Amino acid sequence: MNRPALFLLILLLGLQPMLQAAAAESVQKRDPYGYFFNDTFGDFQEELQTARDEGKKGIFLFFEMDECPFCHRMKNTVLNRSDVQDWFRERFLSFSVDVEGDIEIVDFQGNTMKQKDFAYRQFGVRATPVLLFFDLNGQPVARYTGATADWKEFLWLGEYVAEGAYKKQSFSRYKRARRKAEQP
Numbered sequence: 001m002n003r004p005a006l007f008l009l010i011l012l013l014g015l016q017p018m019l020q021a022a023a024a025e026s027v028q029k030r031d032p033y034g035y036f037f038n039d040t041f042g043d044f045q046e047e048l049q050t051a052r053d054e055g056k057k058g059i060f061l062f063f064e065m066d067e068c069p070f071c072h073r074m075k076n077t078v079l080n081r082s083d084v085q086d087w088f089r090e091r092f093l094s095f096s097v098d099v100e101g102d103i104e105i106v107d108f109q110g111n112t113m114k115q116k117d118f119a120y121r122q123f124g125v126r127a128t129p130v131l132l133f134f135d136l137n138g139q140p141v142a143r144y145t146g147a148t149a150d151w152k153e154f155l156w157l158g159e160y161v162a163e164g165a166y167k168k169q170s171f172s173r174y175k176r177a178r179r180k181a182e183q184p
Contacts, residue, residue, distance in 0.1 A: 032079035037062070038093045042105035042115075044138070051093045052136050057162045059138075060094040063119050063130040070147040071129045078151045087155060091162045092133070099125050108138030133161040142166045 030036075040047055044059070051059055062079075064071040078084060088094055097105075101115030107122060119125040123132060123140070131144040131154075142161045148154040153175065160166055160174045 028082040029080045030082055030085060032075045032085070033096070035082070035085040036079045036088060036094060037096050038089075040095050042103060044095075044108050045106055045110050047093055047095070048108055048134075048136065048138050054093075056093055056136075057091045058136055058141065059134040060088065060092040060158075060161075061097050061130075061132045061134070062094065063097045063099050063123070063125045063128055063132065065099045065128050068128040074129055074147045074154075078148060078154045081151050084151055084155060088158060091158065099128055108134065131157065133166075142171065144171065 038047075047059060062071075062074075097119055098115050099119040103115050104112055105115055105118055106112050107118055113121075119130075123130070127145055129145075129147060131148075132140055133142040135141045142157070144157055148157060156175055156178050157171060160171050165174050
C-alpha cells in the first residue's frame with residue numbers, strides 16, 4: 001500500500017468513532033411536552049385504566065420542577081429524542097408531575113390532592129428529577145432519582161421495567177449486563 005493510501009486509511013479509521021457519534025446524534029429532536037408526555041386531566045386512576053385498555057406495560061411519571069437544571073437536561077437531551085419518544089409511547093403512558101404544583105390530581109387510589117402533596121407525601125420526592133414507573137395495578141415498580149447519564153441509559157431503564165427485569169434484579173445489575181453485552 002502506498003503512503004497516501006495508508007495515510008488516508010489511518011485518518012478514516014481515526015475519524016470512525018466521531019462519524020458514528022455524529023450519526024447517532026442525527027436523530028430528530030421534538031418537544032417533549034408534545035411528543036413524550038401524554039395529555040392528562042390529572043386523574044391517574046383513569047390513566048391506569050387507559051394504560052390497561054391500550055395494552056401498555058405501565059405508567060411513567062417524571063417528577064420535576066421549573067428551576068431544576070437536571071430536569072432541563074433530561075428534557076433537552078433525552079426526552080426530546082424522537083427514538084426515545086416513540087419507544088416510550090408504544091409501551092407506557094408518560095406524565096410530568098410538578099413537585100411544586102398546586103394543580104389537583106387524582107392518585108392511583110382515587111384520592112384528590114395537589115401535585116406537590118402527591119410528590120412529597122406519597123412518594124417522598126425531595127430532589128428532582130425522579131423517574132417513577134408504575135405497573136398496571138398502580139404499584140411503583142422502579143424508581144430512579146436524578147438525570148440518567150444519557151438517552152441510552154434512559155432507554156435501558158424503560159426496558160428494565162417493560163421486560164419485567166425489575167422483578168429479578170436491581171437496575172444497576174441490569175445496566176452492567178447491558179453494557180457488557182454491547183462491548184465488542
